[in-house]
Amino acid sequence: MGVVSQDALNQLQALMDQVEEPLKKTFQNVHQGLVTENLVRFLRAREWNASKAHKMLVDxxxxxxxxxxxxxxxxxxxxPDLYRAVRDSQLIGVSGYSREGLPVFAIGVGLSTFDKASVHYYVQSHIQINEYRDCVILPSASRKHGRPITTCIKVLDMTGLKLSALNQIKLLTIISSIDDLNYPEKTNTYYIVNAPYIFSACWKVVKPLLQERTRRKVQVLPGSGRDELLKVMDYESLPHFCKKEGSGSAKHSVTGSQNCYSLDHPFHQELYNYMKQQSRIHEAVVPIKQGSFHVDFPEPPAEEEEIAKTIESEIHKFKGTNGDSDYNMAFKSMVIED
Structure with a gap:
């Protein structure tokens, strides 16, 4: 790090040394022993301004x-049936690791319906996966490789993305805001695959609104992205929807143990078993209450609000000229060009 960044790091460290309980304890759960690396995450998210990074971290x-x-x-x-319903409608999983040891998260943006449970369950599920990544997956990868591994790779599958995605923007904005404000700089690269025309149209208007550090992380790949992704990970670590040479993927084209979205996939089995084990330990001290784990939704940052409104406006333009069926007929075979 350069002199300026080191100065900012020292300032932030001095500010965090003054933090008292219970914030100090929860900060330990955040940094998992990697204090410097986590301070740097918040500094990057606030353009190396120590006071702004401090406010962000304390918040x-x-x-x-x-x-x-x-x-x-x-x-x-x-x-468990409710959790399976959540998994079937909020498509996310871990398919493997990059050659550098970064976990590969697969996200089915286009085929996620978010219609089998309340918003609170989807938010709870998303945060649980974030926490499992930070408390279990990344520390395990760090131990295996003998160096700090603090970020992941995300492969976003746009298969099935339709104009009706407008109905999901509010929930996706909530989830995105939670990540931006509380889990900054946890993703090394976003790979966009199987992108239809509707994504291309939205990306053109959204891209200029993103901060430069975010734009640099996004790579839009042709088709299923198979050939490009094989440059950074082995075939076994490819998400199931990237293992074909052409574009597009069927939600149920592979078995549960191969489909990294499925509750039957090893990642989700390990995650759910881990949570049940933690539940038994915690319940011995505090009885578990049934029902969803309600989390306060943060006010989205101004950038998030502007992006959401821009996407809504762009999708409304399409709705004014084409229905979903017409859109699918016209653009079914089109993919994004980087």
């Missing part, structure tokens, strides 16, 4: 304490 810690985020992995979504 994050307050949010964690007020919403009992440190205990969220001890509160599995029950019954």
């Amino acid at each position: 994050c810690l307050i949010w964690r304490v007020q919403n009992e985020i440190d205990n969220i992995l001890s509160k599995p979504i029950v019954p």
